[in-house]
Every structure is written in structure tokens, then in C-alpha cells.
Amino acid sequence: MSIRTTLSVVTLAAAGLTLAACSSAAASPPAAATAVASPAPGGGAASATIVDFGFAPVTLTVATGTTVRWTNTGSASHTVTADDGSFASSTLASGATYQQTFTTAGTYAYHCSIHRSMVATVVVQP
Numbered sequence: 001m002s003i004r005t006t007l008s009v010v011t012l013a014a015a016g017l018t019l020a021a022c023s024s025a026a027a028s029p030p031a032a033a034t035a036v037a038s039p040a041p042g043g044g045a046a047s048a049t050i051v052d053f054g055f056a057p058v059t060l061t062v063a064t065g066t067t068v069r070w071t072n073t074g075s076a077s078h079t080v081t082a083d084d085g086s087f088a089s090s091t092l093a094s095g096a097t098y099q100q101t102f103t104t105a106g107t108y109a110y111h112c113s114i115h116r117s118m119v120a121t122v123v124v125q126p
């Protein structure tokens, strides 16, 4: 007696198991993307990153006198533009950098003038 096995691979069983859980809290707040630069009063430096399409960290806290350096790691061009006009980069192509020294304590909201949905904040502590 010979048994001929026909390969009939059925992988349908697993397909139904990965239903995405539909969360009712669709508008949950984003994870806190916050960074605090090492305290370096009077001349410290901090880094921030521009990606397509956002800034990281969203909130950067530095000491007064810190120079923040943004690097555009995205492929699109972006800007670093203060909401109140107190500072503004030129258009930063991919790979370009922009530096701004914060000599006055305060909260500086900024955005990308090309993509207005890109927003972030530098908090300058006294």
C-alpha cells in the first residue's frame, strides 16, 4: 500500500489571527519626545534633528547661553523658524545645519515655514 501525499500547504489559519486591535483612544497624546541637554551654563551646545516631517526632540530644554544646532536628516528641505520671528534659518536642504544661540530664558516655539505642521519648542532655562 502506498500513500501519495499531495503537498497542499494551507497557511490560512494564521492569517486571521493578526487582527489589529482597534483602539477607541485614537487621539491619544503623542509620546513625550523631550530631551534635556546637559546643563552647561554660558556656552553649552545641544543638538536637534530635522526629519521628514518633524523635529526631534519636540521639546528641547537647554540652559541660557546654549547653542542649539539643527541638522536636517530628512530628504526634503525644511526651515527652523521661530513662531515670533526671533530667529529663522534659510531653507535647509538635506544634510544642512543651522545654529542658534539662546541668550534669553524663555519658551521658543518654532516651526518649518515650508511644512507648517512641523512644530517644536526650545525651552531655555535661566
Ligand SMILES: [Cu+2]
Residues within 6 Å of the ligand: 053, 077, 078, 079, 112, 113, 114, 115, 118
Ligand atoms: Cu519642513
